[in-house]
Amino acid sequence: MSQPQEQAPAGNRAAMLAKLAELDAEQAKAVAGGGEKSVARHHARGKLMPRERIELLIDEGSAFLELSPLAGWGSDFTVGASVVTGIGVIEGVECMITANDPSVKGGASNPWTVKKIFRASQIAEENRLPTVSLVESGGADLPTQKEIFIPGGRLFRDITRSSAAKTPTVALVFGNSTAGGAYVPGMSDYTVMVREQAKVFLGGPPLVKMATGEESDDESLGGAEMHARTSGLADYLAEDERDALRIGRRIVARLNWRKARPEAERTSPEQTYAEPDADPDGLLDLIPTDLKEPFDPREVIARICDGTSEQNAVPFDEFKPLYGTSLVTGWARLHGRPIGILANAQGVLFSEEAQKATQFIQLANQIDVPLLFLHNTTGYMVGKEYEQGGIIKHGAMMINAVSNSTVPHLSVVMGASYGAGNYGMNGRAFDPRFLFTWPSAKSAVMGPAQLAGVLSIVARAAAEAKGAPYDEEADAGMKAFIEASVEEQSLPFFLSGMLYDDGVIDPRDTRTVLGICLSVIDNAAFSGTDRFGVFRM
Amino acid sequence: MTITRLLVANRGEIASRVFATCRALGIETVAVHSDADAGLPFVAEADHAVALPGNAPSETYLRIDLVLEAARRSGADAVHPGYGFLSENADFARAVIEAGLTWVGPAPESIESMGSKIAAKELMAAAGVPVLANHTADSAGETDLPLLVKASAGGGGRGMRIVRTLAELPGEIEKARAEALSAFGDGTVFVEPYVETGRHVEVQVVGHADGVLVLGERDCSIQRRHQKVVEESPAPGLSEQTRTALHEAARAAAAAISYVGAGTVEFLVDAADTSRFWFLEMNTRLQVEHPVTELVHGVDLVELQLAVAEGRPVPNVESPPEGHAIEVRLYAEDPAADWQPQSGRLTRFEIPVGEGVRLDSGFTSGSEVSTHYDAMLAKVISWAPTREQAARRLAGALTRGRIHGLTTNRDLLVDILRDPGFLAGEVSTAFLAGRSIDPPVRDRQAAATAAAIALAERGRAARTVQRGAPVAWRNVVSQPQLTEFALDGVEESLAVAWFGGRDGYRVDGYDVLTASSDRVQLRADGVATTYDVTVSGGVVDVDSPGGHVRLTRVPRFTDPADAIASGSLLAPMPGTVVSVAVEVGDEVAAGQTVLVLEAMKMQHTVSAPYAGVVSQLDVRAGAQVASGDVLAVVEGEES
Secondary structure (H helix, E strand, C coil): CCCHHHHCCHHHHHHHHHHHHHHHHHHHHHHHCCCHHHHHHHHHCCCCCHHHHHHHHCCCCCCEEEECCCCCCCCCCCCCCCEEEEEEEECCEEEEEEEECCCCHHHCECHHHHHHHHHHHHHHHHHCCCEEEEEEECCECHHHHHHHHHHHCHHHHHHHHHHHCCCCEEEEEEEEECHHHHHHHHHCCEEEEECCCCECCCCCHHHHHHHHCCCCCHHHHHEHHHHHHHHCCCCEEECCHHHHHHHHHHHHHCCCCCCCCCCCCCCCHHHHCECCCCCHHHHHHHCCCCCCCCCCHHHHHHHHCCECECCECCCCEEECCCCCCCEEEEEEEECCEEEEEEEECCCEECHHHHHHHHHHHHHHHHCCCCEEEEEEECEECCCHHHHHCCHHHHHHHHHHHHHHCCCCEEEEEEEEEEHHHHHHCCCHHHCCCEEEECCCCEEECCCHHHHHHHHHHHHHHHHHHHCCCCCHHHHHHHHHHHHHHHHHHCCHHHHHHCCCCCCECCHHHHHHHHHHHHHHHCCCCCCCCCCCCCCCC | CCCCEEEECCCHHHHHHHHHHHHHHCCEEEEEECCCCCCCHHHHHCCEEEECCCCCHHHCCCCHHHHHHHHHHHCCCEEECCCCCCCCCHHHHHHHHHCCCEECCCCHHHHHHHHCHHHHHHHHHHCCCCECCCECCCCCCHHHCCEEEEECCCCCCCCCEEECCHHHHHHHHHHHHHHHHHHHCCCCEEEEECCCCEEEEEEEEEEECCEEEEEEEEEEEEEECCEEEEEEECCCCCCHHHHHHHHHHHHHHHHHCCCCEEEEEEEEEECCCCCCEEEEEEECCCCCCHHHHHHHHCCCHHHHHHHHHHCCCCCCCCCCCCCEEEEEEEECEEHHHCCEECCEECCEEECCCCCCEEEEECCCCCCEECCCCCCEEEEEEEEECCHHHHHHHHHHHHHHCEEECCCCCHHHHHHHHCCHHHHCCCCCCCCCCCCCCCCCCCCHHHHHHHHHHHHHHHHHHHCCCCCCCCCCCECCCCCCEEEEEEECCCCCCEEEEEECCCCCCEECCEEEEEECCCEEEEEECCEEEEEEEEEECCEEEEEECCEEEEEEECCCCCCHHHHCCCCEEECCCCEEEEEECCCCCCEECCCCEEEEEEECCEEEEEECCCCEEEEEECCCCCCEECCCCEEEEEEECCC
């Protein structure tokens, strides 16, 4: 194995570290929530911040994979969208956890909050995870209610469908959960309310007064004591926040949760698999600052997959190594679990690569092995020779295979993910179970310069057709503007802000992230399909 | 009278000690044991064991009839009494002999003549051995002060009282008499001058058919409450002349009563002028501290005892002492809390035995230390060419020991062994008197840090899912992990804030070099130190070169039901009080009805959780109560 850190330009590492520093700074905004003053005010009331609640809820020392931490990035709303979602282990059970951030506008839901919770629900549903909601939200952000109200109903639908699918739902209510929000505890299987904090009602005292003239107060309408003793909406009355989290853990402990694919019998991970043969730290050196330069994905595989051991004599068995060499395919293991990998090697996908990918995806479905897509593609090849060679047919075959494959898919966008290449490599629209992005990634219909160039050529042709003179100065300005805005919109923070991935991750954490995902996936049964769409030959 | 099967009428380390020699000689062994001692090593080590039902010494180890019955049943042909218990009981010796068994000890007459300390003193004075003047309440004058009141039948410091004014004397004599009567069944006490800074020096003798062997002396001056703590041989700082004088006085004492077997002649030596010494008493048995003599004279005293008992010739093993030996008595007691004896489970007990270090122990890891007997866990003895080396070696062995579950005097012992005064030979019975016995200062933060990391590693090993993920991995880091500990006798808890993740553990002030569930290596200020961490339940013991720290895990959560003041009787549901069966101040038995509630047409009896007194009653018949309301409070012994 070559050592890229020795050959790689020093600039690669520096550039990646700079991007990681930016990532830290952006995530710090999400962690800061509503800011120091707001956080201090909540602390002064004996209240905990959402991540503090989560830290107490999950098993000590276990991992927490936060999802969509940059949701709402680039919008007018606080980064993170006033909610924390993620997968944590509670009493040995992998759970989807959602936690409103009351320090951000009282935990009010904006359109990004809703999208983020939808994504969490989707992950919980696909992977069969029990859900624990840590509720404290002032309801909908009223100025944007038009984007929330109608689609937002799905939130409640998802809770009860989860319950019906035998994935239990638990709501721990720490504060406001009123009007529509009252249906979160209302729809959940188990509800815990914190004494003197939880407030759960359809209408508060002013609304009741307006509607019926009745005089009332918060406590009698929706206090924790009332719900625990009178309405029965609360199954448990918690003394304080810690107590609610304690009760929540006890509830999960009694769910009798069994993963569809149980953990392998083993005494320790060390005896099951070896750490990667190459140091994951080298991933920082690997990614060229200019994405036009390809890099060998085998170097990535050697840094994220299990290394050589007695159970794993060859860490990566490459499939069809001599054919369609712009795409690397093969079998490996990650935290002891088998995976099939498709990784771009030379950026462009030709007919051979598309056909190779199609066969490989079918093979994975035949043997029920999840697939990992490592993106660094500029798309399918264009040009007369390739069009005549049937590149559309072959690309369609690959997209057909990806779309209809029923083994779980994981995607990591390492570098470029352009054009239909994004589709073929299992982009967001193709519903991979999880999709993570490296800070070095870029994703768009095509590269910014190409896109600007294409627009320029089209405009020039239109001007020529009309016989009008072409404004070269305006063209240069247009090109610069388009290039800059497409560049910005193809960057990971922007796309992550749009919920087009599940998070931007440090390349060195890729192995851990994928290992957690593969473990999570095992909560639901899966088997490969033998039914694909009609392959156009 | 060759001994083939020997019964030891004793327990713990001394039983094990005697068994060890028996094994070396090819003699079968028989243990007797109380119920509480059934699990101790000496019982398992013996070839045969006979249970003495009950626990109190008076119903077990002091029962002559039961011990003899045990000897008969087990086919023992000899009895070794050890020390304490029946070891200086002439009736027992006689009974053993009358039963046709070999008695490993002196003649009953010797025990008797030395058993009465007043008579012994007279006997010794007659033999020319210097003795302290004997007083009564009337004979003592101002110039004789201070005085020591002692039970004649006592030993090991029990029943001793120091009197500093004449006015106190009659009262103290009375108290000592009463105490002696209840403790030993013999109320005889005597009064002698109390030497302010005395040293306790004793001489080991072995009497046999042809004379008396003198095997050097031991200094046992360092005592707490007249209980020996540190013993050594030879005694430091004595002139050759004094040593010879002591040895010859002891030889004369033994010869005066034709003493046969191992015995010890104790002397009080004036610390200010060591040439002044007085006979105190003679112990007609093997002493606790006999190992120091064995180490410097290269003898096995038990072997000599058996040879004498079997009537075999005893070789002349007298020799000048070689090197220096020091013994410490490791007690389950809390020196900082008035030496309170500790009982409970000794979760881990390991003393590194190696070059020049001997361990005579009655307990092992997991042993239960009961309240019924002496709280001595073990004797740790070191030997080295010089006294200083022996002290250093012993302190090192103690420090490296792993003693978990019970508070011990280990730190105090190490402190003594490293004390400049001790190392200079400035020993006296007052050595510990002026000493402040504070719990030693420990780097608790480092210990807690090591404990937190070891606990995290335990958690990692116990995971059932995501076993490959680094400990406390976060893709978005928001706060440290907190592990909290409570310390004995310290109000504030000790919190360790740490981060996990891809690059391992991060803690402020320390580099975590290696981590496992029982060993953590931390580097602080460029120095790497290894911490051994033992977890048993909520208790975490951390051992390092800096000493032992016992931490108690503060749980992440407390069930509020557990937090409510015990003894509060809460309404189990909203309802009406139908009747109240008690009044404030009433004594109630466990389970006794306190009041009756009616809710949903069902009557619920609220009863006392344990025996106690009703200290509070908040309701009367007809009162409406809400669920969780405090109805009454019962204060019991347990609350």
